[in-house]
Amino acid sequence: MTSKPLHDTIHRVTQRIIANSRESRGRYLALMRRERERTPERGQVACSNLAHAYAGAGEDQAALVAKGGPNLAIVTSYNDMLSAHQPYGRYPERMKIWAREVGATAQVAGGTPAMCDGVTQGQDGMELSLFSRDVIALATAVALSHQMYDGVALLGICDKIVPGLMIGALRFGHLPAIFVPGGPMPSGIPNKQKQAVRQLYAEGKADRAALLESEMASYHTAGTCTFYGTANSNQMMMEMIGLHVPGAAFVPPGAALRQELTRAAVHRLAELGRAAERPLGEVVNEKAIVNAAVGLLATGGSTNHAIHLPAMARAAGIAIDWDDLAELSSAVPLVARIYPNGAGDVNQFQAAGGIGFVVGTLIEEGLAHPDILTVWEGGLAEYARTPQIAEEALVWLDTGDSRDLNMLRPASAPFQPDGGMKLLTGNLGRACIKTSAVDPARWTIEAPARIFATQAEVAQAFAAGELDRDVVVVVRFQGPRANGMPELHKLTPVLGVLQDRGYQVALVTDGRMSGASGKVAAAIHVTPEALGGGPLARLQDGDVVRVCAVTGALSTTADLEARVPAPDPTPEMGVGRELFGMFRHLADSAERGGSATLAEAGL
Incomplete structure (x- = not known):
């Protein structure tokens, strides 16, 4: 080649x-x-050790013993x-x-x-x-x-x-x-059809039975x-x-x-x-x-x-x-x-x-x-x-040439000249933003923030009509050390509806978004995370936040240094979460992989 x-x-x-x-x-x-x-050759390992390893090998026992x-x-x-x-x-x-x-x-x-x-x-x-x-x-x-x-x-x-x-x-x-x-x-039903039903459900225009039918036609x-x-x-x-x-x-x-x-x-x-x-x-x-x-x-x-x-x-x-x-x-x-x-x-x-x-x-x-x-x-x-x-x-x-230029193009004539994953920096920290699924007209969002601690709170505010405006939705205390950095994929239909209504909408979070997410500008994996006094912990409702994938900005005009950070939440228990306290305590930053094991091993 x-x-x-x-x-x-x-x-x-x-x-x-x-x-x-x-x-x-x-x-x-x-x-x-x-x-x-x-690492010892199997021929040098004690016979008792080998017997344990070979005991359940069935018809492979003889070959293992012979080391063939x-x-x-x-x-x-x-x-x-x-x-x-x-x-x-x-x-x-x-x-x-x-x-x-x-x-x-x-x-x-x-x-x-x-x-x-x-x-x-x-x-x-x-x-x-x-x-x-x-x-x-x-x-x-x-x-x-x-x-x-x-x-x-x-x-x-x-x-x-x-x-x-x-x-x-x-x-x-x-x-x-x-x-x-x-x-x-x-392949099941077209993904655009699935996403449309999700948004209808978020707006109350489709019932649970219709949503389940759609989802099962996709994951089938x-x-x-x-x-x-x-x-x-x-x-x-x-x-x-x-x-x-x-x-x-x-x-x-x-x-x-x-x-x-x-x-x-x-x-x-x-x-x-x-x-x-x-x-x-x-x-x-x-x-x-x-x-x-x-x-x-x-x-x-x-x-x-x-x-x-x-x-x-x-x-x-x-x-x-x-x-x-x-x-x-x-x-x-x-x-x-x-x-x-x-x-x-x-x-x-x-x-x-x-x-x-x-x-x-x-x-x-x-x-x-x-x-x-x-x-x-x-x-x-x-x-x-x-x-x-x-x-x-x-x-x-x-392999030959692309058989569908709407899906695959040569690198000499691509869909866009960059890979669509950008770094954002500013007084709110460092974050990633994926632009490949976002309309370029929405790569820059500047609007008042609304602060939340959970996805459920966002859904409640949406249902109450409190988000029907230009808004930067901030969901914090979602980092590795706070609660294991869950994906916040359930925000996608809600934010997508707001965007479709004509509002300027962005998400800022120290949590993750699913690999299936797109459409809405999202500054994710924000580090330092909010736990322990990170910048997101100092934001308040109404602070103007700027998310710009063009200039790489993640910032606010608020004077964060003059503020006392919001208190760290108490870790939730149930569904085995209490067993993972060690991992949360030892986890390193999202940019280093959000791992407890690698951090503890000194890697």
Whole structure:
């Protein structure tokens, strides 16, 4: 594949990340070398230990005893409540068979939680959501701590699950690892239709039965949700880093191609494990992290990754922050419009050329590092090809041109010249804003603030007609240390209605918004958070607040220093939230990933 030289901005940001990460990355790689050298060969482990590990291995017992081939760990996030992860139920038994085909063995090393933000949106359980990533990382580490494995298959798809698996697995980065996706569900009703019903319900013009019927026509069967939220952004980033079998991201569950891609993942992982090649800690390097950020920006991906990507990078000793993301965004054009940034979903995106087209056009325009080490031979260019089954064999073909220019465009003729994720700064702190789904006429909002502590309070004020005006809605005490930084997706219909009524509307919050959100200007992840006296804690109703994605401003004309901050709220109990007090207490800032585990580990 021919390509232009690497873009100056991509090169400059990459070199800055390498420089800023030199000490921490050096410590990480030194730890991985030590782990590789000191991890005992199974033949040197006490027989009692081995007997425990092999006792449940069934027909693989003899092969394990003979040490005839690599033993692969399967870390699964299967449950059958979460549609995206339901297909994983039968993966392990099939993966064991495919391992045997190449003289390897596979064992389920452990399982992790997999909670669904779609189920917990607006509910108390959402306050466990971000910290479930830490729990998943810890569970992954527990699974791999038995040290009986030569490679790791990571079964996970959704919001916190992929980042959590990555963080945990990177502590065993001396082993090769492959992420194994499950694929999106078939398309349901158009996303615009779903959003319209939500807004009608918010206005009282549709009843609960109509709303439930609409939602179930959208989320209707097994597979990943089809909008381009955090889950599907995860899959895109795993391709850009090179941790999938090429093109595996968006092939639906149950398809023959999906089965062959999973089989290829097992075969490849066995090959890597046998040769002790391409360990995870070397695959996830500074260039790979930049590629993930570039892919995220080029496709208008989820704002949640402004938190998850720095956390994943830190686990590998790599330092990336919002300045880096904002500078990359200034150079990376938007080449995809997938709902909520467009009308079509990920299935239509896949049909138009999908991730293969995106990778190809980014390489051609010098916007991605093609020379990264991936789990597949050939580097990133292999991920610009599309898998197919031809004559009962798995093959990869050239993706070709976009088959729908309303959804996918070449980087030389994009939808917009930047990636649509910007950094806001000012006397209210630092925040992210995603502009790719917001009309440019609404990139600057200046209006009196209305202060809230919860989403429910916003809904009540809306129902009472108190927000029928130009307004900056401020929802504070939603940061990692306050209550676990829940997503505030239920604000989207309410604020969208106000905007549609002709008002100038913006949101400012130290909480998160869903990867499915868009339309309304939203300054999110504000740091410092309100807890402990952050600037948002000093705002009052009526203060004029300016949110400007053009100049990068997040400010107020009020004299914040002269004010006493609002008191910190008392943490709520129930739904297990009291068990997460340790995580809240230890959590670091949103820009550093909002993690308790990484902060406590000194990463």
